[in-house]
Amino acid sequence: MTALEDLEPLLRPVMKAIAAAVGPHCEVVLHDLSRHDMDRTIAAIENGHVTGRQVGGPSTNLGLEMLRTEAEDHDEFGYRARTVDGRELRSSSVYIRDEEGRVIAAFCINVDMTPLQAARANLEAILEGDTTDRGEIFASDIVEVLDNLIETAIRGRSVALMTKDDKLEVLKFLDKKGAFFVKRSIDRIARRLGVSRVTAYNYLDQIRAAPE
Template structure:
């Protein structure tokens, strides 16, 4: 496979077949990472599950794979939560070209909320207690995804921008970088405005941040 667009007709048929098999609670999404990240969704079945449509962005997990801070291996049978609190059982299959580079993804998100509210026998079928939680942001606007990553980084640092020391600010930027935030178009401008710093300061801090780990220690 050289590109997602080249294989899109087959991927569409796969998505349609999976969605038909598991019904309206099963969303199936095809992402093409050659597109700007604010519009990576090129096909979707049952988009009402996460409220997304063709032309909407990917999630934070895709950004991490593209950034190289998350292994490109498939993620299977993990649990995520939508903005309105519904629980999804998800699988992300990363599509790679002949060189082994991830170029897109086929993702399945099955809404298990009603199953979890059913009888105990169904809970055994779902197997929720055995599944580790995964933080994944389903958004219809890439700006919302960036806002989510910024809030996550601020929560990790534990201080609002006005109270951050320089070291804490660099850790904040390092966290955003590791999550792939700066792959989003115009992310730098938004982060500068949020932190109240210039682009020069951001680029300087970003260079220093690349030499630190998520805890702010030199690597």
């Protein structure tokens, strides 16, 4: 039994665990590099549909490069790779050595970035679309909408210090926003501005009579 044959039964459950945890777009591969038969290195694979490979498939070009300088550290984590049809992968490769330091296997993880890139593109399309703020208010009660409009018109000012012109400005804003279509809105607005209902109606008449 070779060292790889000893390791493979231990690594297979790990491969399944990684593939299951990350999802169907994550491929996990165990390459047998002990024989240097680079045409048939894949000893085990999970989610082979990611790259279209299966057991008995070949090494990648990085495996070929590793053979030239086998003594060096070739482990890499989170690097970019690609499939032959142009899809981007995020990959990690760990080379397993025997007691004499010779590379006997490669344990590789390849995540297809296509679904994430598509999700990002969709989010960007939404977030970077028309960002005009129309000031639309969503509430469960029309009175909440009215109260929000009133506070927007007052803009944090102290009502006690507001002049008549200030209050006319508030009523003009609310009239343009259609606030007076809310039932009994004049009573609520008058209370918030500290004026009588009659005064509020007089102010509203002045606003509507004034030329634009």
